[in-house]
Amino acid sequence: MKIVLLSLLFVITLWADAHIFVYHRFGDSRHPSTDTTKQELIKEFQYFKDFGYKVIPLEKLVNAIKDKETIQDNWVVLTIDDNFKSFYDNGLEIFKKFNYPFSLFVYVEASEKRYPDYLTWQQLREISKYGSLEFHSYAHPHLTNMSDQSIKDDFSKGLKIFKKNLHVRPKYYTYPYGEYDKRVEKIAKSFGFDAIINQNMGAVGQKSDLFDLDRSALVGKTNLKYLLKFKYLDAIWLEPLVYPKNGVLKSIHVKTKERAFGASIYVSKHGWQKAKVNDGNIDKTVNLKLLKKRNRVIISINDKISTKLLMKDN
Ligand SMILES: [Zn+2]
Numbered sequence: 001m002k003i004v005l006l007s008l009l010f011v012i013t014l015w016a017d018a019h020i021f022v023y024h025r026f027g028d029s030r031h032p033s034t035d036t037t038k039q040e041l042i043k044e045f046q047y048f049k050d051f052g053y054k055v056i057p058l059e060k061l062v063n064a065i066k067d068k069e070t071i072q073d074n075w076v077v078l079t080i081d082d083n084f085k086s087f088y089d090n091g092l093e094i095f096k097k098f099n100y101p102f103s104l105f106v107y108v109e110a111s112e113k114r115y116p117d118y119l120t121w122q123q124l125r126e127i128s129k130y131g132s133l134e135f136h137s138y139a140h141p142h143l144t145n146m147s148d149q150s151i152k153d154d155f156s157k158g159l160k161i162f163k164k165n166l167h168v169r170p171k172y173y174t175y176p177y178g179e180y181d182k183r184v185e186k187i188a189k190s191f192g193f194d195a196i197i198n199q200n201m202g203a204v205g206q207k208s209d210l211f212d213l214d215r216s217a218l219v220g221k222t223n224l225k226y227l228l229k230f231k232y233l234d235a236i237w238l239e240p241l242v243y244p245k246n247g248v249l250k251s252i253h254v255k256t257k258e259r260a261f262g263a264s265i266y267v268s269k270h271g272w273q274k275a276k277v278n279d280g281n282i283d284k285t286v287n288l289k290l291l292k293k294r295n296r297v298i299i300s301i302n303d304k305i306s307t308k309l310l311m312k313d314n
Contacts, residue, residue, distance in 0.1 A: 016231040016303065017203035018061055018075035020215040022174075024082055027090030034219055038090055045098045047224050048076055055100040057132065058172060061204060062195045071206050076228075079197065079215065080104045081136055081174055083111055083119045088127065096130060105136035105174045108158040111165070121165040128166065135162060135170035135193070143175060143184045144311040151187050159191065172197060174215075179294060181242065181311050185211060200296060200307035205232030214307065233258070233304035240297060243310040249288045249297070256280045258301045266298040277301060 024034035026041060036044075048055055053076045061077050064070070078095075080087055083106045095102055104127060110118035124133060137143075138158030143151055163169055171194045175184070178199025188196055188211075195210045202214030216227045239253040252265055252275070263275045263282050269291040275284045282299060295310040 016073055016229060017205045018071050019203050019228055020077040020079060020197060020213060021218045022079045022081050022199060022215050023218055025084050025086045028086040032220065036218060038094065040221060041091065041094050044218065044224055045094065045100060057101040058103045062210060065208060065210055071204065078102045082107050083124060085117055085119055088119055088123050092127065102131035103134050103172060104131055105134045106162060107136050107140045108138045108161050112161050124166060133166050134172040135159065136174050137176045140176040142177060142179055144179050144181050145314045148187060151184060155191050179311055200309055202305050202307055203230045203232045207234045208232055229303055231304040233299060233301060233306040235299060235306035237308050240308060240310055243312050247290050249286055249290055251285045252297060253283045254299050256301060260301045263299055263301040268292050268295045
């Protein structure tokens with residue numbers, strides 16, 4: 001009895017908020033940077049099962065946030081970006097075997113123009129018996145580089161062709177390459193999705209923004225335990241808000257309600273460093289040159305994390 005109770009407590013302490021994950025390709029060794037092997041997928045699915053995680057449809061999580069219902073700590077949502085054939089050939093059977101629901105985000109042009117590596121509309125309709133089909137743009141463009149009108153055109157064209165072929169209106173959207181900023185987000189929201197999901201590592205809690213839900217990528221051999229440990233950090237970002245004009249991130253200023261002496265901050269290509277926390281506030285001068293097109297600044301306090309994505313302008 002004691003052992004059962006102890007192991008139960010152990011399992012409970014591992015849980016922390018809900019988590020959304022994204023896969024891309026399955027059992028496709030030509031593309032190791034976006035691939036999950038069949039063996040690895042089975043291993044991950046078995047992990048969820050063995051440690052009491054419940055894989056739920058995205059809709060259930062979105063509705064719980066909307067209706068202010070409790071977000072269960074053991075909830076896991078599985079998404080797949082890009083309608084690659086490898087999901088149909090190697091992934092779907094494993095999802096079916098575990099009876100795990102999923103949402104697949106469709107890059108419309110690829111199916112419409114029958115690109116060889118992508119699923120046909122017929123295959124997508126077949127897949128929709130097991131999971132939901134959602135929207136991932138028409139042309140899979142780099143949205144932050146485009147004019148307002150071109151972004152809107154991509155949505156309008158893609159949604160029209162999506163509905164014509166799949167006979168449903170997608171409820172959720174994911175950005176191509178996970179690239180967005182406030183302007184892109186505003187345009188995406190105007191197309192009436194129930195939720196928009198980014199590709200910033202993290203967790204989903206009661207206070208998560210439905211139009212900016214964090215999602216961690218599962219590629220190659222992943223450390224699920226590490227990713228599942230993260231909780232959602234309710235944070236107000238004061239700085240940075242946008243990519244700095246000269247490309248130098250001067251300081252990081254974030255307000256939280258956390259009680260902690262220290263936090264960790266991460267900047268892409270610069271790694272982690274320590275920061276002091278005063279009354280829940282982090283205010284640190286960093287003076288770091290941003291080195292990537294997609295730069296992520298992450299704050300971590302008490303295993304809770306919040307991310308700001310800074311997209312370099314062209
Ligand atoms: Zn994509």
